[in-house]
Amino acid sequence: MVSVERMRWWHVAELLPIERELFTPESWSERLFWSELGQLDTRHYVVALAAGAVVGYAGLCDYPDEAWVQTIAVAPVAQGTGLGSRLLQELLAEADRRRQRVVSLEVRADNLPAHRLYERHGFTRTGVRRGYYPGGVDAWVLTRRS
Numbered sequence: 001m002v003s004v005e006r007m008r009w010w011h012v013a014e015l016l017p018i019e020r021e022l023f024t025p026e027s028w029s030e031r032l033f034w035s036e037l038g039q040l041d042t043r044h045y046v047v048a049l050a051a052g053a054v055v056g057y058a059g060l061c062d063y064p065d066e067a068w069v070q071t072i073a074v075a076p077v078a079q080g081t082g083l084g085s086r087l088l089q090e091l092l093a094e095a096d097r098r099r100q101r102v103v104s105l106e107v108r109a110d111n112l113p114a115h116r117l118y119e120r121h122g123f124t125r126t127g128v129r130r131g132y133y134p135g136g137v138d139a140w141v142l143t144r145r146s
């Protein structure tokens with residue numbers, strides 16, 4: 001069984017190998033996660049735990065005029081089991097609690113699993129940043145309005 005709970009400082013070391021595996025060469029450093037966790041008023045980070053081990057995580061930033069999905073990741077062994085959806089729902093619920101009606105994010109144009117996930121949750125494309133990612137891949141800005 002997988003539980004989703006608030007990310008705490010002791011989860012960071014454990015999630016870093018997943019972060020590197022999924023996001024290299026753009027993976028976040030330990031320092032960056034710590035900085036995010038320190039901004040309690042505007043950030044909401046969660047982890048998914050299976051038998052106590054981190055198998056996924058996600059984070060939201062509460063900007064003045066919209067919320068932003070900072071990151072969402074599921075360890076390869078746990079992908080395709082609905083965990084990505086569960087983590088995203090948790091972020092959307094937090095946006096709701098914070099009375100944010102607009103939630104946006106940035107995603108590589110070629111990241112099909114992520115596009116399917118966001119589409120299922122009502123996100124549509126609202127912008128493109130040409131050549132934003134290494135290798136010249138475009139970033140799509142997706143937005144969900146509730």
Ligand SMILES: CC(C)(COP(=O)(O)OP(=O)(O)OC[C@H]1O[C@@H](n2cnc3c(N)ncnc32)[C@H](O)[C@@H]1OP(=O)(O)O)[C@@H](O)C(=O)NCCC(=O)NCCS
Pocket residue numbers: 022072073074075078079080081082083084085086106107108111113114116117
């Ligand atoms: C994008 C990402 C978070 C999605 O996570 P996930 O846990 O695989 O997503 P889900 O399981 O919720 O959905 C994926 C698929 O599994 C299916 N699924 C859901 N529950 C399932 C289950 N119990 N058994 C089998 N498949 C299931 C979903 O229907 C979905 O299929 P579809 O895309 O064909 O509709 C994950 O692929 C990931 O971490 N990618 C690398 C990091 C990344 O790109 N992050 C996003 C950056 S913007």
